[in-house]
Amino acid sequence: MGETSVELILCLVLAALILALTLYVMWAVMNMAETCWHSFEQCPVRSWAEQLLNQSFSKVGGMPFCPSCGEEIECLVYCESWSYAFITYTAELNGEGFMDYSDMEIHDADVYESWFECPHCHAKLFEDEGDATNFLRGEVEAQLKAMGSVEKED
Numbered sequence: 001m002g003e004t005s006v007e008l009i010l011c012l013v014l015a016a017l018i019l020a021l022t023l024y025v026m027w028a029v030m031n032m033a034e035t036c037w038h039s040f041e042q043c044p045v046r047s048w049a050e051q052l053l054n055q056s057f058s059k060v061g062g063m064p065f066c067p068s069c070g071e072e073i074e075c076l077v078y079c080e081s082w083s084y085a086f087i088t089y090t091a092e093l094n095g096e097g098f099m100d101y102s103d104m105e106i107h108d109a110d111v112y113e114s115w116f117e118c119p120h121c122h123a124k125l126f127e128d129e130g131d132a133t134n135f136l137r138g139e140v141e142a143q144l145k146a147m148g149s150v151e152k153e154d
């Protein structure tokens with residue numbers, strides 16, 4: 001009788017351990033899924049997920065697409081907004097006695113803002129040139145960033 005109860009107890013302990021382990025694994029997976037859902041940057045399986053996405057991406061041709069209009073994108077529209085602080089001209093009369101402006105000079109001019117747009121729907125996709133480059137190269141992370149920036153615009 002002694003041996004049977006020891007076996008029974010061992011069996012119960014083993015069953016409890018397996019149950020605890022299963023519950024822990026489930027908890028860990030759910031935790032990880034939540035982290036990945038809210039912030040892809042912190043996802044522990046991020047590199048694996050990216051690899052997987054990249055593979056499926058290259059299977060469909062790897063062409064980046066606009067998250068706003070869904071069109072495939074071969075090139076972007078680069079936009080620059082300039083701020084001209086001050087422009088000077090030489091103002092003098094021409095041969096007919098009218099004002100002529102020449103020798104235009106731009107003082108303290110600087111690019112105020114620059115960004116990259118979709119050539120089809122002109123959604124603003126990137127501000128960073130590195131992101132735009134990676135996007136045209138078909139990198140998944142840049143595609144996700146484009147989706148994020150379009151969502152922010154809405």
Ligand SMILES: [Zn+2]
Pocket residue numbers: 066067068069070071118119120121122123
């Ligand atoms: Zn578009």
